[in-house]
Every structure is written in structure tokens, then in C-alpha cells.
Amino acid sequence: MHRQLTIAALIAGWVFFSYEVVLAHHSVAANFDQTKVVDIVGKVKKIEIRNPHSQITLEVKKPGGGVSEFFVEWSDKNSLLRRTVPVTRMRVGDTVTVSVSPSKRLSNLGYFRTATLPDGTVLRDCGFAAFREAIANGKSGCDESAR
DSSP: OHHHHHHHHHHHHHHHHHHHHHHHSOOHHHHBOTTOOEEEEEEEEEEEOOSSOEEEEEEEEOTTSSEEEEEEEEOOHHHHHHTTOOGGGSOTTOEEEEEEEEBSSOTTEEEEEEEEOTTSOEEEOOOHHHHHHHHHTTOSSOOGGGO
8 A cells, every 4th residue: 555655646646747847838919029020130040940848049230239039939940841932042141121020038138920032032931820821712722811
């Protein structure tokens, strides 16, 4: 009986602490102010299209001189590929304008909305809901009006 209680307590503790780890994963709505849009102009230093989140690192000129890094969080690699976002059009060394939803906590972090490339091309990621709706309506991907 004592052994069964010990095993049950260990399992309950494991479930409890595992639940904390799940809650630690952040959401876009919790960390980024989606009611605001900020345009960041910078030179692409690094592009990491990966899971669970992609990231673009920009070198942004400071008003008083010098350069600081700005980090742009983005969807995961699988979602970007599935939604046919042409992420390879943005290259390291490009000077781009990225529109972001600013972080609620950090001044050098934002969540991707659009990016204007040097040739004027605008990269968009319609997001999962708009993509799903477009597919349901017989389109092959994100509809321009849904972006």
C-alpha cells in the first residue's frame, strides 16, 4: 500500500511539473501587442527559419550613431513552408523594413507582420486561420485580401 501511494505521489508530481513546462511556452498574444504596428528598418544579420519559432536578426542604426540588434520572431518553419511564404527571398545583408507587433516587455523584439524587401517585394504571412480559410474556399494558399 505504501509503495502504491509513493508511486501515485511521484506520478502526480511529474504531471504537475510537466504542466508548468507546458504553460511556460509563450503565445504571441501574451507577449506581443497586436494592436500596434512598428516599422523597423535594418540590415539583415541573421535569418533562422526553424522550429518552434523562426527569428530574423536585424542591425538597426541608433539615432546617436552605432548599431543595435533587433529581433523579429516569426512562425515555425513548417507553417511558413505550408503557407508557401517565400522566405528565401530575404537574404543576409539586405536592408529591409519589417513591420512588427512590438513586444510587451522588450524594446528590441517584435513579432513579424510584413517585410518590404530592397526590390519593393512585400513578404506576408497570412497566419493559420486565413490560410485554412483560403484552402477551404478552394484557393492554393493565402488570399491577398485575407492578409
